[in-house]
Structures are given as structure tokens and as C-alpha cells.
Amino acid sequence: MAWTRKILRVNLTKGTCVAEPLNMDWATKYLGQRGLASKYLAEEIDPACDALSPANNLIMATGPLTGTMASTGGRYSVITKSPLTGAIACSNSGGFIGNEIKNAGWDMIIFEGKSPKPVYLYLENDNATLCSADEIWGKSVWETDDILHTKYQDPLLRIAAVGRAAEQGCLYSAVVNDKHRAAGRSGVGTVMASKNLKAVAVRGTKGVGNIRDPQAFIRATVEGKRVLAENAMTGEGLGALGTQALMNVINEVGAMPTRNMREVQFEGASKISGEAMLEPRESDGKANLTTNGACFGCTIACGRISTIDPQHYTIADKPQYAGNSGGLEYEAAWALGSNTGVDDLDALTYANFLCNEDGYDPISFGATVSAAMELFQIGALTTKDTGGLELKFGSAEALTKAAELVAIGEGFGKDLGLGSKRLCDKYGHPELSMTVKGQEFPAYDPRGIQGMGLAYATSNRGACHLRGYTVSSEILGVPVKTDPFATEGKPELVKAFQDATAAVDSAGLCVFTTFAWTLEDIAPQVAAACEGNWTAESMVEAGERIWNLERKFNIDAGLTAADDTLPERLLKDAAKTGPAKGKVNELGKMLPQYYQIRGWTVDGVPTAETLARLSV
Amino acid sequence: MKLTFKLFASLTDLLPKEARDHAIDIDVADNATALDLIDRFRIPRKSAHLVLVNGVYLDPDERGEANLRDGDTIAIWPPVAGG
Numbered sequence: 264m265a266w267t268r269k270i271l272r273v274n275l276t277k278g279t280c281v282a283e284p285l286n287m288d289w290a291t292k293y294l295g296q297r298g299l300a301s302k303y304l305a306e307e308i309d310p311a312c313d314a315l316s317p318a319n320n321l322i323m324a325t326g327p328l329t330g331t332m333a334s335t336g337g338r339y340s341v342i343t344k345s346p347l348t349g350a351i352a353c354s355n356s357g358g359f360i361g362n363e364i365k366n367a368g369w370d371m372i373i374f375e376g377k378s379p380k381p382v383y384l385y386l387e388n389d390n391a392t393l394c395s396a397d398e399i400w401g402k403s404v405w406e407t408d409d410i411l412h413t414k415y416q417d418p419l420l421r422i423a424a425v426g427r428a429a430e431q432g433c434l435y436s437a438v439v440n441d442k443h444r445a446a447g448r449s450g451v452g453t454v455m456a457s458k459n460l461k462a463v464a465v466r467g468t469k470g471v472g473n474i475r476d477p478q479a480f481i482r483a484t485v486e487g488k489r490v491l492a493e494n495a496m497t498g499e500g501l502g503a504l505g506t507q508a509l510m511n512v513i514n515e516v517g518a519m520p521t522r523n524m525r526e527v528q529f530e531g532a533s534k535i536s537g538e539a540m541l542e543p544r545e546s547d548g549k550a551n552l553t554t555n556g557a558c559f560g561c562t563i564a565c566g567r568i569s570t571i572d573p574q575h576y577t578i579a580d581k582p583q584y585a586g587n588s589g590g591l592e593y594e595a596a597w598a599l600g601s602n603t604g605v606d607d608l609d610a611l612t613y614a615n616f617l618c619n620e621d622g623y624d625p626i627s628f629g630a631t632v633s634a635a636m637e638l639f640q641i642g643a644l645t646t647k648d649t650g651g652l653e654l655k656f657g658s659a660e661a662l663t664k665a666a667e668l669v670a671i672g673e674g675f676g677k678d679l680g681l682g683s684k685r686l687c688d689k690y691g692h693p694e695l696s697m698t699v700k701g702q703e704f705p706a707y708d709p710r711g712i713q714g715m716g717l718a719y720a721t722s723n724r725g726a727c728h729l730r731g732y733t734v735s736s737e738i739l740g741v742p743v744k745t746d747p748f749a750t751e752g753k754p755e756l757v758k759a760f761q762d763a764t765a766a767v768d769s770a771g772l773c774v775f776t777t778f779a780w781t782l783e784d785i786a787p788q789v790a791a792a793c794e795g796n797w798t799a800e801s802m803v804e805a806g807e808r809i810w811n812l813e814r815k816f817n818i819d820a821g822l823t824a825a826d827d828t829l830p831e832r833l834l835k836d837a838a839k840t841g842p843a844k845g846k847v848n849e850l851g852k853m854l855p856q857y858y859q860i861r862g863w864t865v866d867g868v869p870t871a872e873t874l875a876r877l878s879v
Numbered sequence: 880m881k882l883t884f885k886l887f888a889s890l891t892d893l894l895p896k897e898a899r900d901h902a903i904d905i906d907v908a909d910n911a912t913a914l915d916l917i918d919r920f921r922i923p924r925k926s927a928h929l930v931l932v933n934g935v936y937l938d939p940d941e942r943g944e945a946n947l948r949d950g951d952t953i954a955i956w957p958p959v960a961g962g
Binding site for chain 2: 494501515594732
């Protein structure tokens with residue numbers, strides 16, 4: 264409903280909830296969600312603050328198209344300073360709570376300070392109340408969701424919560440909404456728990472309003488949905504196999520990070536792929552995948568709903584996991600699977616269920632377990648450290664036990680909750696941490712996809728595929744095919760993806776639309792909904808402005824160009840197999856050019872002229 | 880020449896029953912092209928979106944050329960996406 268022009272400011276220290284007007288000058292520059300909330304964060308906190316102190320803020324933000332009839336217009340983001348990276352964090356989630364916040368009449372909720380006791384926010388339209396969380400603190404996300412739904416007797420109540428992992432300080436904890444969707448990366452859930460904020464429960468019934476030109480908006484969104492429906496990727500591919508269709512693709516092109524990124528192809532990839540999720544099991548004749556699912560307003564429906572084999576060891580005495588739940592996406596399947604060397608689809612599904620149940624990022628968790636497995640293999644970790652856990656590559660039992668320990672923060676789960684960087688530092692082998700700025704890599708080895716190396720190194724939230732997904736061009740040919748082994752042109756490609764993605768995120772839309780949509784498809788929807796001169800060009804400019812704002816935040820937080828790098832393994836150890844055999848990532852050939860076209864100094868600092876040009 | 884032929888995603892059903900792990904070994908003429916294989920396995924040409932030879936992208940303009948070699952692996956996907 265475009266902008267509601269209202270913010271809810273919750274001071275947890277004082278226990279107050281106050282409405283205030285949205286800064287419309289900022290809204291017309293930063294659009295909403297990621298961009299606008301980052302502006303608020305940068306203006307309101309000291310970027311150098313301790314991320315887990317009351318001095319940090321946590322913002323739940325919608326975009327102007329959140330809650331509208333635009334396809335995928337159900338997104339919201341959690342913006343804060345990350346305890347994992349020390350950089351700005353913005354974790355995006357679908358599901359239904361973003362729409363609910365908007366329908367309650369709010370563009371964003373800003374949480375300040377720290378509550379003296381655990382609380383949750385109950386928000387019903389204009390009525391905001393901080394309530395005691397005594398009955399839900401110490402509970403999982405799923406239990407919390409059930410308790411609050413029972414308490415309020417409202418099935419349409421939408422809940423975002425942190426689980427026990429966050430309460431126990433796991434540094435990559437997520438904020439999980441609607442039980443199975445998550446603002447997953449960078450430890451935003453850890454920040455929420457540090458504020459003694461257990462959950463946000465929202466019911467909004469105000470409906471859609473404030474659309475600048477309703478008729479034009481209907482025309483633009485209907486046209487956008489037509490484009491998505493007629494595109495084979497968004498109209499068929501993502502619904503059928505979800506993101507898991509990429510498992511075999513990325514393995515075939517030799518960019519599948521395997522066993523803590525020592526290898527680039529996994530011999531068990533087909534067993535944990537999207538295709539494998541469709542194959543009937545011997546035990547009950549059913550497939551792992553029950554059906555697909557969609558977030559609010561989405562016409563793509565990439566979500567996975569899965570069950571675990573009823574005869575699998577993981578659920579032998581745990582009937583609570585026997586039913587349908589959120590299934591494996593490609594990123595989770597890769598991190599839990601090939602990177603740990605585990606090819607047991609049901610073990611991965613179980614571990615993924617636990618990630619949802621207690622709210623921790625499966626990418627960072629899987630990557631941290633894989634680093635621990637390598638530490639174990641070289642003897643830097645022993646069973647004395649792990650509490651008897653034999654952390655061997657390929658061990659499904661080790662993976663699922665590790666997941667159980669991280670969920671509740673017990674035993675070696677405490678160490679695993681540190682994330683890969685701190686774990687490898689603690690056990691004396693920092694070189695084994697596959698991270699950028701302290702955040703674990705996603706599912707694309709940059710030795711086989713050169714542009715992704717630059718995208719990872721320069722991502723404002725540490726290693727991340729969703730800040731500049733050049734895989735789309737380098738592997739899938741969208742919008743144009745580029746050579747994954749070439750470095751020429753990649754700085755320009757990475758910048759274009761980064762800026763466009765920042766704009767899409769800030770509109771309140773899902774980045775998966777961009778397999779079919781360009782900003783030429785999105786801008787008419789934004790322009791019809793919002794005041795201001797929104798064109799594809801002005802959206803790119805807004806995206807570039809947001810990127811530079813995030814960069815400036817990070818520099819003020821103490822990060823430097825030295826943090827724009829990759830682990831030596833990816834820069835010096837050549838890929839051993841596949842099309843990328845013999846190649847390393849050539850970051851050094853791309854980074855100076857990237858700084859130059861960004862309008863930054865050779866040290867990666869935005870120049871005064873650049874900041875002035877973009878009105879940052 | 881002998882090739883390994885792989886189909887994925889919704890194209891998997893077009894493979895013969897003896898295929899394993901989405902793959903089958905086939906004999907083809909020495910001048911066979913990717914398009915020949917696409918037609919032989921009755922893959923709608925518009926569904927042959929991503930064609931990889933030994934993991935390397937084969938441009939649509941090159942799929943009618945005799946650029947395959949004995950021992951190559953050719954893998955084909957319909958339009959897929961992810962993240």
C-alpha cells in the first residue's frame with residue numbers, strides 16, 4: 264500500500280511504543296525496506312557500536328509494494344548491525360508477516376535499547392503492546408508460534424520469533440516468521456534476542472490504501488504478472504523444482520563448494536538434488552517433496568514443503584518431525600550436504616527442519632560444521648573438544664547431532680554457534696574459515712564463476728549471493744550470457760547486479776522476479792504506487808545510493824579495503840576437477856576496476872564527489 | 880563416437896528407462912550435433928534452455944555445429960533458476 268507514512272518506534276529499555284511520521288524526504292531517496300531502513304539505522308546508531316549492546320537498533324521494514332497486489336509483494340527485511348560481521352545486516356524474508364505489518368498501518372518498526380526482561384510485541388493495527396515473554400522464553404520458534412496462536416485464538420496472527428539458538432548466543436541466528444520463512448543471514452536473530460525481544464505478533468486489518476494511481480497500479484501489476492507467468496523460469500521452473508534445480512547445474516559446471524570448499528564437485532550431488540526430492544521412497548512410496556508453496560502475493564511459488572522418510576533414523580523417536588514442513592532450498596541443501604560431504608537427503612531435511620524450528624541460518628551452520636570437520640580431520644579438533652562427536656566429512660549422524668546441539672546451544676553446539684571464522688580462530692587455523700567479513704559463503708565456488716568472487720568480496724554484508732547474483736548471467740544466461748571464467752566486464756556486471764538488487768529489495772519485492780523482470784517492468788509498478796519520479800534509471804540511482812550508504816556505514820564501523828577479499832584457498836588453490844580445473848579466483852584483476860567504476864578511492868572509500876552525486 | 884547424455888529437471892522423463900543418475904551412454908555419428916541429440920530424444924527445442932558440454936555452456940548458435948568429441952558429456956536443462 265505504498266507508504267503508510269508511519270513508523271512504530273519501540274524503546275525496549277523504557278517499554279514505550281510511539282508512532283511517528285515516516286521521513287518522506289528519505290523515502291523518496293531510499294524507497295523503503297532495505298534502503299530506507301539502512302538510512303534510519305545509519306542516522307540513528309553509532310556504526311562502531313557493539314552489535315549486541317543496547318546501542319544497536321533493530322528494524323523490521325516493509326517496502327512500498329509490500330502488501331499490495333504486486334506479485335511477490337510480501338517481503339520484509341530485518342536491518343541491524345551484524346554481530347557476525349560487524350557490518351550492516353539486512354536479511355530479507357517472505358511469508359506473510361511483511362504484509363501483516365503493512366496492513367496494520369506501519370512502514371517499519373524500530374526497536375531501540377534492551378528490555379530488562381524478556382518481552383514480545385503484540386501489534387494489532389494501531390495498538391502496540393509489549394507483553395511479558397515468560398511463557399515463551401526458552402521455547403523454540405515453533406512452540407512460540409503455537410503458544411501465541413493459542414493464546415490469541417487468531418489463526419491470522421502473523422508471528423516472527425527467535426528460537427533457543429538466538430537466546431544462547433549463536434551468532435548466525437535468524438528471525439523466523441510464519442514458522443518456515445526466515446530473515447536468515449548475518450545473525451539478525453542474535454541481535455533481537457540480545458534485546459530480550461522474543462517475538463513480534465502482528466494482526467493488521469486496515470487494508471490497502473495510499474496507492475498514488477490505483478488504476479495505473481492495477482494495469483502495471485497485471486502486466487507484471489503476465490510477464491512472470493509467461494517466462495519459463497518464473498512461470499514453470501521455480502515452481503517445479505524450486506531453487507534446488509540448481510544442485511545438478513552448479514555441480515556440472517564445477518562450482519559446487521564441497522567439503523569446506525576444498526573441492527568444486529560433489530559426487531553425491533544428484534542424491535540431494537531437486538530431482539531426488541521428487542523420487543518415491545521405498546518405505547512409503549512418497550517423495551521427499553510434498554508440494555510447492557508461495558509467500559504472500561507470489562505468483563512464482565518456489566517454496567518447498569517436504570516430509571522425512573518415516574523410517575529414517577532422525578525421526579525414529581520424534582513424531583513431531585514426521586509431518587510436512589519447510590523443505591530444502593538449494594542453499595540449505597548445499598551447505599548441509601555437499602559442503603559437509605553428506606548425501607543423505609533425509610538427514611539434510613531434518614537438519615533444515617531444526618534450523619527453522621530454532622532459528623539459525625543453515626548456510627552459516629553447514630559451513631561452520633564443514634570447517635569443524637576439516638579441523639577434526641587434521642587433528643586440530645578432537646572428540647575431547649566435541650564431546651565425543653566424530654565430526655567426519657560425510658557423516659550424516661555428525662551433521663544431525665551438530666544441528667541438535669546448535670539448536671539449544673549446548674556442548675560443542677556453543678562452539679559451532681560462533682560461526683566458521685571464530686571457530687577456526689579458536690582452534691588455531693584461521694585459514695580454514697571460508698568466509699568474507701566473517702560471514703560464510705553461499706553455494707557458488709568463485710573459482711568457477713569469477714564474477715561471484717568479486718560479488719562476495721565486495722558484498723556489504725559479507726559473503727552473500729543475494730547482493731549481486733551474477734550466477735544469473737554467468738551460468739543461467741539472464742539477462743545475457745557471460746563467460747563465467749572471464750574477468751573482463753565483471754566489475755561492471757557486479758555493480759549493475761548490486762545496484763539493481765538493492766532497488767528491488769527496497770521496493771518490497773522478491774529478487775526472484777528478476778529472472779523475468781528488469782527494472783523496466785518494476786519501475787511502472789513503483790511509479791503507480793508511490794510519489795516521486797520512479798523510472799528504471801531513478802531506481803538504479805536509488806540502488807547505487809543505497810549501496811554507497813551501506814558501504815559508508817561499514818567504513819564508519821571500522822571495515823576497510825582489506826576486508827574486501829577472499830580466503831586464500833580460493834585465491835591460490837586451483838580447482839581440481841571440472842571445467843574450472845586449474846583456475847583460482849582472479850579477484851586482484853577485478854577489484855581495482857570495481858573501485859574505480861564505483862567512484863571510490865583506491866582504498867575502497869566512496870569519494871566526497873560520489874557521495875555528493877548520490878546525495879548520500 | 881560415444882557420448883554421455885544427461886537430462887535434468889522436467890526433461891528427465893525423456894530419458895530411456897535404463898538411464899541412471901539422469902545419464903545414459905549413447906553412440907552417435909561422428910558429425911552429430913547437440914541439436915541432433917535434442918531432436919533424437921524428442922526434447923522441444925525451446926525446452927533445451929541450458930546446454931552444457933563437459934560443464935561448459937554451449938551457445939544456441941553453436942548447437943547445430945559438429946563440435947562434439949568422443950567421450951564428451953552433454954547435459955541439458957529446461958529453464959531453471961535459483962538462488
